[in-house]
Amino acid sequence: MVADTMVKTRWVYAFGGGGAEGDASMKNLLGGKGANLAEMSSLGLPVPPGFTITTEVCTYYYAHGQEYPSDLRDQVRDALAKVESQVGKTFGDPANPLLVSVRSGARASMPGMMDTVLNLGLNDATVEGLAKLAGDRRFAFDSYRRFIQMYSNVVLNLDHHMFEEILDEHKERLDVHVDTGLTAEDWEAVVADYKQAVENERGEPFPQDPEAQLWGAISAVFASWMNDRAKFYRRMHDIPESWGTAVNVQSMVFGNMGETSATGVAFTRNPSTGENRLYGEFLINAQGEDVVAGIRTPQALTKAAREEMGEKNPSMEEALPEVFTQFKSVVEKLEKHYRDMQDIEFTVEKGRLYMLQTRNGKRTAKAALKVAVDLASEGLITKEEAVMRVEPASLDQLLHPTIDPASPRDVIANGLPASPGAATGKVVFTAEEAERLGAAGEAVILMREETSPEDIRGMDAARGIVTARGGMTSHAAVVARGMGRPCVSGAGELRIDQKSGEFHVRGRTFKAHDVITIDGSTGEVLTGAVKMIEPELSGDFATLMTWADSVRRLKVRANAETALDARTARQFGAEGIGLCRTEHMFFDPDRIAAVREMILADDEKGRRAALEKILPMQRQDFVELFGIMEGLPVTIRLLDPPLHEFLPHTEEDVASVAAATGLDPAKLLRRAKELHEVNPMLGHRGCRLGVAYPEIYEIQVRAIVEAALDVAASGKPAPIVEIMHPLVAKGEEMKFLRELTDKTVKAVFAERGREIEYKVGAMVELPRAAIRAGDLAEHAEFFSFGTNDLTQTTFGISRDDSGRFLNAYIEKGIFERDPFVSLDQEGVGDLIRIATERGRATRPDVKLGICGEHGGDPASIQFCEAVGLDYVSCSAYRVPIARLAAAQAAIGEREKDR
Ligand code: PEP
Ligand code: MG
Numbered sequence: 052m053v054a055d056t057m058v059k060t061r062w063v064y065a066f067g068g069g070g071a072e073g074d075a076s077m078k079n080l081l082g083g084k085g086a087n088l089a090e091m092s093s094l095g096l097p098v099p100p101g102f103t104i105t106t107e108v109c110t111y112y113y114a115h116g117q118e119y120p121s122d123l124r125d126q127v128r129d130a131l132a133k134v135e136s137q138v139g140k141t142f143g144d145p146a147n148p149l150l151v152s153v154r155s156g157a158r159a160s161m162p163g164m165m166d167t168v169l170n171l172g173l174n175d176a177t178v179e180g181l182a183k184l185a186g187d188r189r190f191a192f193d194s195y196r197r198f199i200q201m202y203s204n205v206v207l208n209l210d211h212h213m214f215e216e217i218l219d220e221h222k223e224r225l226d227v228h229v230d231t232g233l234t235a236e237d238w239e240a241v242v243a244d245y246k247q248a249v250e251n252e253r254g255e256p257f258p259q260d261p262e263a264q265l266w267g268a269i270s271a272v273f274a275s276w277m278n279d280r281a282k283f284y285r286r287m288h289d290i291p292e293s294w295g296t297a298v299n300v301q302s303m304v305f306g307n308m309g310e311t312s313a314t315g316v317a318f319t320r321n322p323s324t325g326e327n328r329l330y331g332e333f334l335i336n337a338q339g340e341d342v343v344a345g346i347r348t349p350q351a352l353t354k355a356a357r358e359e360m361g362e363k364n365p366s367m368e369e370a371l372p373e374v375f376t377q378f379k380s381v382v383e384k385l386e387k388h389y390r391d392m393q394d395i396e397f398t399v400e401k402g403r404l405y406m407l408q409t410r411n412g413k414r415t416a417k418a419a420l421k422v423a424v425d426l427a428s429e430g431l432i433t434k435e436e437a438v439m440r441v442e443p444a445s446l447d448q449l450l451h452p453t454i455d456p457a458s459p460r461d462v463i464a465n466g467l468p469a470s471p472g473a474a475t476g477k478v479v480f481t482a483e484e485a486e487r488l489g490a491a492g493e494a495v496i497l498m499r500e501e502t503s504p505e506d507i508r509g510m511d512a513a514r515g516i517v518t519a520r521g522g523m524t525s526h527a528a529v530v531a532r533g534m535g536r537p538c539v540s541g542a543g544e545l546r547i548d549q550k551s552g553e554f555h556v557r558g559r560t561f562k563a564h565d566v567i568t569i570d571g572s573t574g575e576v577l578t579g580a581v582k583m584i585e586p587e588l589s590g591d592f593a594t595l596m597t598w599a600d601s602v603r604r605l606k607v608r609a610n611a612e613t614a615l616d617a618r619t620a621r622q623f624g625a626e627g628i629g630l631c632r633t634e635h636m637f638f639d640p641d642r643i644a645a646v647r648e649m650i651l652a653d654d655e656k657g658r659r660a661a662l663e664k665i666l667p668m669q670r671q672d673f674v675e676l677f678g679i680m681e682g683l684p685v686t687i688r689l690l691d692p693p694l695h696e697f698l699p700h701t702e703e704d705v706a707s708v709a710a711a712t713g714l715d716p717a718k719l720l721r722r723a724k725e726l727h728e729v730n731p732m733l734g735h736r737g738c739r740l741g742v743a744y745p746e747i748y749e750i751q752v753r754a755i756v757e758a759a760l761d762v763a764a765s766g767k768p769a770p771i772v773e774i775m776h777p778l779v780a781k782g783e784e785m786k787f788l789r790e791l792t793d794k795t796v797k798a799v800f801a802e803r804g805r806e807i808e809y810k811v812g813a814m815v816e817l818p819r820a821a822i823r824a825g826d827l828a829e830h831a832e833f834f835s836f837g838t839n840d841l842t843q844t845t846f847g848i849s850r851d852d853s854g855r856f857l858n859a860y861i862e863k864g865i866f867e868r869d870p871f872v873s874l875d876q877e878g879v880g881d882l883i884r885i886a887t888e889r890g891r892a893t894r895p896d897v898k899l900g901i902c903g904e905h906g907g908d909p910a911s912i913q914f915c916e917a918v919g920l921d922y923v924s925c926s927a928y929r930v931p932i933a934r935l936a937a938a939q940a941a942i943g944e945r946e947k948d949r
Contacts, residue, residue, distance in 0.1 A: 629924020
């Protein structure tokens with residue numbers, strides 16, 4: 052017969068009474084709370100008996116027009132009967148009533164997003180039974196009024212203010228100020244008014260049938276999966292809607308049964324510092340919601356914590372010493388069992404301890420680090436597990452000064468969190484002023500419409516940078532990240548009026564030199580000086596980094612061009628330079644004149660004459676860089692930006708440059724106009740400069756090689772030099788560049804009578820370069836994926852202007868994340884995969900790296916590990932993040948293979 056062979060779906064899992072039908076591994080089915088309640092029961096911990104209705108019921112409910120599976124009611128009834136027999140009470144029995152709580156419990160914790168009903172099962176008859184059973188009429192009616200309010204709000208959708216007003220009227224009438232001042236009779240009167248109010252609102256009485264109450268609450272919890280709060284939270288935390296929530300029905304225990312009853316929350320370690328000490332609070336004679344509601348001040352758990360806080364009210368250790376001893380051993384057991392810091396809810400009913408919840412506790416970055424290192428040192432987890440326990444991106448909080456979370460914030464504008472950390476200073480509107488005040492030792496924040504390469508020294512002199520325009524890979528953002536300067540970009544609300552020395556925002560006006568603070572980790576601009584917390588790079592941080600380094604495969608390099616960047620990079624553990632953008636060296640005031648002279652020259656001879664002036668300066672830059680890097684590889688990219696970027700544009704600027712340099716103003720303006728391009732990003736830039744004016748690249752190569760030979764001759768370790776050509780598209784192009792490079796290098800070797808190791812490679816920044824990587828690899832010994840340009844050219848979206856419309860794409864879910872921040876693995880990633888395969892097919896040992904901004908993004912680093920790149924390169928301040936992310940990616944890949 053069919054019915055006999057059909058496998059029945061189990062919708063309900065029981066727990067409590069020293070055993071359980073589920074366990075901690077069943078989070079997908081039972082939700083986090085349900086799975087952990089089951090696990091705690093199996094461990095023999097005191098968990099009030101109950102049962103979990105699975106997440107599959109939620110899925111079924113929404114797939115079937117909010118109907119339940121036909122056999123759910125029977126399974127719930129059986130489970131309830133089991134609970135009744137375990138606690139020796141009966142649901143709805145006026146003489147001996149069982150009361151239950153009904154709570155949500157999704158797979159991922161969604162604190163406070165969904166609904167809960169407590170004290171369910173109370174009605175006009177059972178409240179009398181409860182009063183007798185507890186020997187406390189006041190308690191029974193207090194519970195009943197709580198239940199009516201909660202149920203009416205959650206299940207019947209009535210506004211809770213209505214109930215608060217009624218209670219206030221009673222308190223006024225009785226002239227009492229706190230709830231504890233109300234007697235049993237007073238609560239009875241409140242209950243009567245509550246019920247009347249519900250009937251007035253609904254046209255029918257408050258439901259008295261416990262079974263109807265139960266199903267009302269179960270449906271309300273399932274419905275709350277789709278409330279706006281929950282939807283918003285899911286979107287924020289990438290929790291799929293399809294997961295659904297479970298419902299936990301559990302026998303009530305009461306923390307409000309007098310002076311030997313209590314309720315509280317605890318962390319097994321301090322969640323903000325990670326310190327290994329029980330942390331938390333509790334309230335005597337109270338129910339769970341009182342602890343969070345903030346009506347009464349909760350008390351400390353331990354005597355030591357109470358003394359530290361200077362509190363008078365006794366701690367749990369002092370007020371309930373026996374229960375506390377038991378509690379302490381239970382939480383220790385839980386932490387050992389889960390091998391992680393636990394976040395626990397508990398209740399004490401008449402001196403008996405009950406555990407209501409445990410889960411891995413949320414924590415700050417600092418605490419995550421300390422807990423991971425401590426747990427590994429205590430032998431509870433392995434070093435690899437410790438490495439997996441810390442979110443790489445969260446290290447940002449530890450590498451820069453950050454705003455003290457306890458200090459108040461007056462936010463005047465919001466922009467993009469372009470470069471992390473916080474800074475305070477006087478507002479200035481020009482790079483020159485930033486430089487001048489900075490040199491005088493003043494802290495300044497440079498505020499610009501947007502920055503350009505000419506602002507570089509002012510940016511360096513400023514403590515932080517704010518721009519009104521530009522996205523996450525705008526000039527300001529990239530340069531600030533490289534320098535480790537906090538930066539907020541694209542704060543579009545700012546109206547900067549440079550002439551009058553003011554800026555306006557949200558109806559407020561600020562003047563130059565007013566003090567502001569920026570938070571580059573959140574994108575906020577704040578008034579005044581705000582209290583900061585300084586970073587700490589030794590101790591646990593250093594320990595975890597060592598563990599990460601011992602498991603990672605990917606090398607981590609830095610994008611750096613100044614001595615300061617290079618030193619910072621090494622201090623953070625960089626294993627070389629993956630991108631030195633040489634043009635940044637051209638903007639130095641000492642050399643910009645020679646650069647302009649070169650651009651203005653009419654022929655090769657003129658250009659060479661100007662370049663000869665630049666050569667010794669570039670050589671000196673490289674000598675310094677190679678010295679700092681002490682024999683590590685250094686990838687130097689030849690000139691990349693279009694030449695017009697080095698020329699003044701407005702007539703005013705032309706006049707001042709002409710006056711300062713003695714160059715012909717008419718010629719300057721004419722050349723600037725000649726070089727003007729409609730789409731400079733797609734124009735005469737990258738190696739196209741080297742093809743049109745080979746002498747530029749020739750002189751740069753000469754400067755690099757001479758510097759390397761100088762360093763080697765001085766007895767320092769010789770650098771491994773990697774000369775990189777930007778924006779290459781074609782094999783023939785690469786062939787030309789390779790020959791030009793080799794010829795120059797060989798000439799210098801011959802002149803000096805000495806050689807060093809060097810490689811010539813290509814930046815892969817164009818889809819064609821990726822697709823024809825096999826051709827490039829004929830001549831290129833390495834590829835570095837310039838994913839900023841590769842993203843720009845693959846999507847056809849300008850990296851400088853995308854900030855204006857990308858938000859619309861993210862809000863509509865078309866893009867999950869800004870593709871200039873986190874690699875588009877499907878599209879741009881596929882090009883990288885293709886280039887990797889085709890490049891290796893031609894040249895099996897072609898060295899592969901990434902140097903776009905994605906090189907410091909953990910998700911993108913994971914992708915780089917999966918496709919088997921050799922290294923990632925990122926701004927100096929992201930190096931530790933990349934080291935940790937690379938270690939996690941390596942462990943992840945290994946697990947996949949198992
Ligand atoms: C890139 O395009 O990814 C890159 C690293 O070069 P830049 O940002 O200088 O264009
Ligand atoms: Mg580029």
